[in-house]
Amino acid sequence: MAVGQCDFPNMLNVKGITLGTACAGIKQTIKDDILVIQMTEDSTCAAVFTQNAFCAAPVHIAKAHLAHQPRWLLINSGNANAGTGEQGMQNARYSCAELAKVTGGHAQQILPFSTGVIGQPLPVAKLTAALPLAIKNLQIDHWELAARAIMTTDTFPKGVSKTISIDGQTITINGISKGAGMIQPNMATMLGFIATDAKIEQILLQQCLSVAVEQSFNRITVDGDTSTNDACVVMASGCSSAPEITADSEHYAIFAAGLMDVCKQLAEAIVRDGEGATKLIRIVVEEALNDEEAVRVGKTIAHSPLVKTAFFASDPNWGRILAAVGRSGIEDMVLENVQLFLNEVCIVRSGGRALDYTEEAGQQVMNEEEITVTVKLGRGNAIQEVLTCDLSYDYVKINAEYRT
């Protein structure tokens, strides 16, 4: 049950990037569960990985291989290869070595990613047996197949495709993502793969991606958990006829904004598909002393089970939101200066309920499927946004019954 329209878009081709899928039989249903993405030889590649101290085996390997000019991504769904100890590391390395045999490249040029059940051995024989077919299937227009192959409990495939213009030349940026919670039920979780035909040095690409992820994937929360397998990768093939993106150019800003937009759309799609979600909630914190404080307040609201159940019930229960602001750990916050809005409706002003607030006005906003909560702290000029969804019976159901 996703929030809003979630049709898969028409994806443009990204020159220099091809995608091939196959069914290895790792998932319990007969669906593609292997994806290989191939880049042209001179591509650059940047990535951001989970902050979880216990990251999965493929994350360790992918981090190490990133320095060796990757040319292939190898992704499997259905098994996270996490909590699998030394055997998990061996399996991830072996998968890369086998793909290298099929492609004729080096194992170090391959970044592995896994998503699925934690703590089960990766069925590596099944995985590697399917690699020749995935390579055979490599095509420039296989984006939707790719988006479907990386799904686990997602209810829809997630994709974004856009172009930007630099000196009259077109650059395409495509992205796919998967995830329906920051951690799935026993699954491990958020993955994003972005490809562009821009020409850009690795160090600049990494810089753009880090900023974009911070403002997108790191601003969403379904249940506050951080998975052991989260990763976001961007590949730049350099095949566009647009000039190279360099550090000092105004092109840099245009490209960075384009990448940010793709990341934000991919991240929002994950919240729309949040486990059990019936509402998309945009929390905007304004008048904060600095960005860090704004994010902190936003996330405290977004993580509150009480706030989230109130949204599920369409209950304009502003006391819960105010209490969340109050416990967010900001020093010297003055209640009297805080204002709280549901969409355009002011609920709290001067330390209590706004005099002109009516329950009817609050209720009308709450009945909507997408709601913006604005908190004005009255302390400064920083603004930040956090996205979340409500907490429903279905969240408990999905997460309680996953393995039964």
Add this chain to the structure above:
Amino acid sequence: MAVGQCDFPNMLNVKGITLGTACAGIKQTIKDDILVIQMTEDSTCAAVFTQNAFCAAPVHIAKAHLAHQPRWLLINSGNANAGTGEQGMQNARYSCAELAKVTGGHAQQILPFSTGVIGQPLPVAKLTAALPLAIKNLQIDHWELAARAIMTTDTFPKGVSKTISIDGQTITINGISKGAGMIQPNMATMLGFIATDAKIEQILLQQCLSVAVEQSFNRITVDGDTSTNDACVVMASGCSSAPEITADSEHYAIFAAGLMDVCKQLAEAIVRDGEGATKLIRIVVEEALNDEEAVRVGKTIAHSPLVKTAFFASDPNWGRILAAVGRSGIEDMVLENVQLFLNEVCIVRSGGRALDYTEEAGQQVMNEEEITVTVKLGRGNAIQEVLTCDLSYDYVKINAEYRT
């Protein structure tokens, strides 16, 4: 639906302390909703208040009055007097002034406390009209009536009564608490009132209480929210024939341990009554570098909705627990050194599932009503414990439907 046996205990009398209740009609049902606790003249009194920056009007007043040798506590349930702005402050002050008239004391000698719905004006006329009856009802043995009068969505009254012995003389320590979540559905929440006939200076009493609360009420979580009204008070009448508790005496340690025990039992009762709780989960973090780190890991596990739904489903889903440990923000944690136990059953060792672990053994533990999760970090000698409950359909139901 509380976890385990929750009968109200036989309460001893505490010399010098009397309790009187009355029905002011603040609650929607016709039940006592006012409690006055009176102390003898030479009593000392200490208190700990919520860390929420937006604390309720009565919390502000109680904090200020604590310095004026309090002789009465005035508690109402049904209305939190929180998010009520300047009018809320006036109402809290007025309530104290009216009680002072009835008792012949000073308004500053009264500590007010409120618990109930947030953001509604306190019906102060109803409250003050009931004060004479509450005073008339003051009795030394009204502990159960008192425990019932402060309930909101609690499903059972919570009390503890114990004695300690100092130089062959008996000291009694009684306590009552209310709360069924760190924040109730739109309610504001945890209150604890403890009385003893020990003789002890205020500054020492405050010291004992602060330590006890840190190890008890601050070690429980139902949904991670911190209420605007939380408070815990201890009153010492000095009426026991035991010698005064002084700083350097071994008596101090005995008294501090007794107070700690009462606080822990009162805190545990709140978790047992956690909204929708079907299981009591004790999270013990061992081999931590220090206490702070142990608490941090324990609370990260205790706050994870994924862990809590797994317990509700009786699913030995250790990947979720391990992922919570990994994201708790401890630097340089080594997965290979971490061990995870469900009761006595070792689940994780050497970075992966323990070789001798069987799903059957894990399942057997999970089917129990009270479960201990032990995490050994392999980093040091610190041990800390956190208590929580599971996350069930009923949690969502209670919190989503509260105002409908």
